[in-house]
Amino acid sequence: MTAQVLDMVKFLWAHSVLQIVIVFACTLMMVPILTWVERKVIGHMQVRLGPMRVGPHGILQGIADGVKLLLKENIVPSGADKRIFVLAPILSLVPAMIAFSVIPFDHWFYITDINIAVLYVLAISSVGTYGIILAGWSSNSKYALLGALRSAAQVISYELAIGLSLVGPLMMAGTLSMVGITKAQAEHWFLLPQIVGFFIYFVAMLAETNRSPFDLPEAETELVAGFHVEYSGMRFAFFFIAEYANMVLVSSMATVMFLGGWNPPFQMFEVMHVLQKVPGIFWFFGKVAFLLFCFLWVRATFPRFRYDQLMRLGWKVLIPMALGNILVTGIVLALLK
């Protein structure tokens, strides 16, 4: 009996079914935890306590919020285009989830390793924009439409910066496969040689996920809540989950591309090889957790950008910097060869 179960597990593992289930479940579980952490961290940074009521130190707050959203009524505005209104949250959540299929969490734990993994993530995440635009348009509301237009312009602009900032690490690794890129960083992470690229990626990833200080599509004070103002209940929860899943996704991408993925730090020193005793998955999630903390840290620190400042930063600062970074990386790589 146990042998049969073991065979079953082996079969599922070999066909990536088990990995898919684990990654999917973990990503969904991250959302309530991350919302709780976010409120706690920002609370403490502002010398408040944050949520305290549900469970010890409010740890069950995320679950309570989730149950509340599940039980709430789903309202479709009478002027809305119903089919697209229903489709939009799905279109924003699905890309955020399926992009995880190429992220290597450890050398033995990834769903698939394809030779265009980085391009795949860029292609899939560009589809997420449709969710936002269609949500804003189909709601038939001025606030929602304005939020959607802002968001579309922002995401398209910063996608360029993200794509260009990733070219540096790609040139150094010489492959588009995420496992290959991580393996290329076994000794030296790409963080130091690609510090400019990492900076560009970090700024652009805040903008790409519509997070503060670039959260103009939501901008409570001017647009109420932006593109999802007309959404309620479970459909709103979809947007919410998509935003947090995207945060985890871009953090994982940064970990793979710049922070060495599952590799422990300081591997150029012989002494530090003892760190390899710690499982790689621990290093991976440690780095992701640190980047997620940076998201919250930035949110508690910086005021929101104005729209023209946001566009200027994207087009006139980040993209030229990224192009320069590619040029310098190319020259240095050619000289070292």
Added chain:
Amino acid sequence: MFGTLFFYYLFFMILASAVMMVTRKHVVHSVLYMLLMFFHIAGLYILLEAEFLAAIQLIVYAGAILVLYLFVIMLVNIKRVQTLREQLFGHLPFALVSAGLLCAGVVTVLARETLLKKPPEVVARVSTLSNPEALGQVLYTQYLFPFEVASLILLVALVGAVLIASRKI
């Protein structure tokens, strides 16, 4: 077997979504069917083992061009679009002629390909590498000149767009 089934699925979906795209009353719905079609065309590329092209198809067409279409449609007055639609049948002769020319072009290319079937050595050399690698090697060695010409044309278009935009402001 699986490949053939997948091909017929893609074939059916591309045709169906193309027909739906043309016949929809609302332009935004048309754009969504176009998105569906682009996804299935990317599927065709994957079937041909051209993964790089599939990714580029999604990034460029689905990620950039179609979003721009949506942008424009949202800002354009929908009523004017509907009067355009009513005049649509006036364009039928032109549409038929251009569709016929396109069809003839595709048929001649396909016929020549099957008639002059010789094993190109490029395919043999390239098939040992992974797709993006092979593409890079061919682009930067054998087809360097056309590649550079294409990038120059794109650069000219870029400068032209900037010039037009700055003149209006």
